Amino acid sequence: MQKLANKAAIITGASNPKGIGSAIARRLAGAGANLLLVAEGPEDQLQAVAAECRTLGGGACRVEAALYDLEQSSAAEAMVEAALKHFGRVDILVNNAAVRARKRFDEFTRKDFRQTVAVNLETPFFASQAVVPAMRRQGGGRIIHIASQMGLVAADQRTLYGMTKAALIHLARAMAYELAADGILVNAISPGPIDTGTTNPETARKLLGYLRSGRRGTPEEIADVALFLATAAPEFLIGQNIVVDGGYTLH
Numbered sequence: 508m509q510k511l512a513n514k515a516a517i518i519t520g521a522s523n524p525k526g527i528g529s530a531i532a533r534r535l536a537g538a539g540a541n542l543l544l545v546a547e548g549p550e551d552q553l554q555a556v557a558a559e560c561r562t563l564g565g566g567a568c569r570v571e572a573a574l575y576d577l578e579q580s581s582a583a584e585a586m587v588e589a590a591l592k593h594f595g596r597v598d599i600l601v602n603n604a605a606v607r608a609r610k611r612f613d614e615f616t617r618k619d620f621r622q623t624v625a626v627n628l629e630t631p632f633f634a635s636q637a638v639v640p641a642m643r644r645q646g647g648g649r650i651i652h653i654a655s656q657m658g659l660v661a662a663d664q665r666t667l668y669g670m671t672k673a674a675l676i677h678l679a680r681a682m683a684y685e686l687a688a689d690g691i692l693v694n695a696i697s698p699g700p701i702d703t704g705t706t707n708p709e710t711a712r713k714l715l716g717y718l719r720s721g722r723r724g725t726p727e728e729i730a731d732v733a734l735f736l737a738t739a740a741p742e743f744l745i746g747q748n749i750v751v752d753g754g755y756t757l758h
Contacts, residue, residue, distance in 0.1 A: 509539030509567060510738045515594035517586060517638075519577070519630065520604030520653075522546035522553040525704040527653060528603040529556045530726035534734040536560035536568055540599065543590040544572045547604075569593065577604055578625045580633075587637035596645055597638045599737045602631035602675075603653040609664040619667060627671035628678070635682060639691065647690025649737050652679045653729070654697045656752040672697070676748045683746030692745060694736050698729045699752020719754030 516535050521528035521544040532544055542560055546553045557572040564570065571593050575582040590597050606626045608619045635650050642648030657665050658672030679695035686693060700706070700714045702723040714723065732749055750756060 511535060511538040511540035511598075512567065513541075514539070514598040515541040515543070515590060515596050516599035516601065516737070517543045517545060517590050517597060517634070518601040518603060519545045519586075519634070521556055521572075522549060523703060523705070524552060524556060525702075525726065527698060527701060527703065527726045527729045528601070529559075530730035531601055531603065531733045532556060532560050533563055534727075534730040535599070535737060536563040536570065538734060538738060539564060539567050540737075541569045541594045542571065543586065543593060544570065545575055545577075545586050545604070546572075547576055548574055550574055577630045578622055580625075580629075583630045583633035584637045587634055587641075591641060597641050598645065598648050600634060600638050600648070600650045601653065601733060601737075602634060602651070604630060605653070605655075605668070605671075607665075607668050609668075611664060612666045615667055623667040623671055627668070628674050631675060632678060635678075635693075639686065639689075642691045643689050647692070649740075650679075650682065650686075650691065650693045651733055651736050652676075652693070652695040653733075654679070654695045654748060656697050656699045656750060656755050658697060658748075659750070659756050679748060680746040687745050690742075692736075692740065692742065694740070694744060694746065695748040696729060696732050696736070697748055697750045697752065699724060699750070699755040701726055701729060717755050717758070718752075719757060722753065724751060724753055
């Protein structure tokens with residue numbers, strides 16, 4: 508069913524063909540949404556994901572792809588402006604892009620701090636701010652922050668990443684509290700260890716000891732939750748952080 512026919516969505520961090528962003532893009536394209544796919548690169552991978560989404564949409568949706576340097580202060584507003592130019596509306600914003608610098612706490616630099624905050628927190632904040640006027644004019648919309656289980660627990664060499672994801676979870680709650688009256692529903696998803704093809708085998712092996720599921724999750728499992736939030740989630744589901752982590756945070 509084309510549940511999102513004539514709707515428009517922005518998805519950041521959509522270039523990894525095995526990543527969460529591209530999986531969400533496929534789900535929304537299959538539901539008929541027009542898409543603006545955003546990434547810092549590589550361009551060939553981003554265009555390949557866009558082409559796949561056009562096929563999944565069966566010609567019923569438009570899919571645009573654009574490169575933005577999300578560390579730049581104007582990137583968030585620019586991508587929202589581009590989506591409005593392409594589609595005339597924005598109904599769904601998926602803030603998925605993130606950087607994951609891994610160092611001991613005392614080894615992080617100010618450059619690491621600025622980069623992590625810029626991509627993981629500043630971009631979602633200002634992209635969300637930029638879509639609010641359009642969503643108000645349309646009578647509502649859905650904003651989905653992709654946070655992390657690392658926003659709920661501590662781990663070695665994850666201080667900056669976990670800090671920004673914890674802040675993103677709070678941002679979802681604060682935004683939801685203010686914007687629900689305008690029909691703008693804001694929620695977060697916190698994935699646990701997901702097999703995106705970027706984890707080294709030794710780290711993957713260690714993670715299994717924390718997972719009651721006995722396996723890492725798939726990007727498609729996160730995409731299913733995103734599709735639910737974009738289409739079927741009740742209006743009474745406001746400001747929640749849905750943890751999809753195979754039991755990682757149970758202990």
